[in-house]
Amino acid sequence: MAMANTKPSESGRPTETSAASAKRIAFENVSVAYNGLTVLDSLNLTVNPGEIVALIGPSGSGKTTALRAVAGFVRPSKGRIMIGDRDVTNLAPYDRDIGMVVQNYALFPHMRVEENVAFGLRARHTPEEVIRTRVPEALAMVGMAAYAKRYPRELSGGQQQRVAIARAIAIRPQVLLLDEPLSALDAQIRRSMVDELARLHRELPSLTVLYVTHDQSEALTLANHIGIMRDGKLRAFGDAQSLFRYPPNRFSAEFLGRANLLEVKGVQPLDDQRAQVTFGDQVLIARNHHQLTAGSDCLLCARPHDFRLDAPQGDSNRLTGVVRSVQWQGDTHNVTLDIAGQEIRMSSAPMSTPPVPGAMLTVHFNPTDVTLVPEDGRHG
Ligand SMILES: Nc1ncnc2c1ncn2[C@@H]1O[C@H](COP(=O)(O)OP(=O)(O)OP(=O)(O)O)[C@@H](O)[C@H]1O
Ligand SMILES: [Mg+2]
Incomplete structure (x- = not known):
């Protein structure tokens, strides 16, 4: 028993x-x-x-x-x-x-x-x-x-x-x-x-x-x-x-926690942990948790709270876009940004002067907070 x-x-x-x-x-x-x-x-x-x-x-x-x-x-x-x-x-x-x-x-x-x-x-x-x-x-x-x-x-x-x-x-x-x-x-x-x-x-x-x-x-x-x-x-x-x-595929990234997924290109592993990719004409660095091989195209998975507004000078992982909507939810501000035609959602602690729709906004993220996800294939 x-x-x-x-x-x-x-x-x-x-x-x-x-x-x-x-x-x-x-x-x-x-x-x-x-x-x-x-x-x-x-x-x-x-x-x-x-x-x-x-x-x-x-x-x-x-x-x-x-x-x-x-x-x-x-x-x-x-x-x-x-x-x-x-x-x-x-x-x-x-x-x-x-x-x-x-x-x-x-x-x-x-x-x-x-x-x-x-x-x-x-x-x-x-x-x-x-x-x-x-x-x-x-x-x-x-x-x-x-x-x-x-x-x-x-x-x-x-x-x-x-x-x-x-x-x-x-x-x-x-x-x-x-x-x-x-x-x-x-x-x-x-x-x-x-x-x-x-x-x-x-x-x-x-x-x-x-x-x-x-x-x-x-x-x-x-x-x-x-x-x-x-x-x-x-x-x-x-x-x-x-x-x-570190979701292993697009479906699980979207299903569990509604991640932001940026379509990025040309994985270049930098070390055991990180790889460089391109997004439009920009270079971004993210965790290569699934050990994607050089040259592949994939998705960059970032959670809404992975984005920060206080981008340090010279930081490479910066994205600039147009503010589409701003929503205050008591303990967070939720902002939707249009970045080169892709919509991303970010959330932050309540801001005293939140951005207004139509304004340009720059966000950045820590390379080790976001991960690269294979689009399909071996991780299914
Ligand atoms: N007794 C049954 N006879 C025929 N088909 C069935 C039977 N029970 C379930 N199915 C089918 O099997 C599939 C899986 O059903 P299941 O009930 O396991 O889904 P689920 O993931 O629990 O969905 P939900 O979240 O809606 O409860 C569905 O396509 C359903 O139509
Ligand atoms: Mg069921």
């Missing part, structure tokens, strides 16, 4: 003493087809024991299908799925030791909260005396202990989603699959639920989590690693920070 080393804490909540019993989830070359149409294509991905991996990607890219394959609701046409060292590909869903919160969550409307949370335990023929302790324990972990007797219709959306999570963890699964668990909630509640999920994972460090979301900020906040899906394929995978800073 994944949480055999669980002991009650002073708060009455179970805590775990180590993540030693955590199990990995591994997709080994997994494909899934519906009516002969491949919607998940040769997926290779590992969620390390006790980690949270977020799968993000546009609608229809195969995220839910990947989760359903782990849960056992859909059978791969190819490949296998491992949980720990166990090949679960041919096991029934209830033999897989998995907790799942499905997209468009549905609590059973005719059951009280406590009955909903007990559901998975009853299905597994858990003895009643165990159910009597597990249900309040799971509800306490999501801050819903006081709501055990209510019906779902008597709860807010966020509260219902907490109950759905309690229902998933009540069986003490080895792995937890979450499919857009917060998508039905408004932005503010979503943020506080993200904090709660982070806390829950600290309390259950042996729980291995695969988290599907549209929301990149959820992914960046919660996940150790992020996978980006498109058209049934994994297009990028990496730890959250390096994927954000």
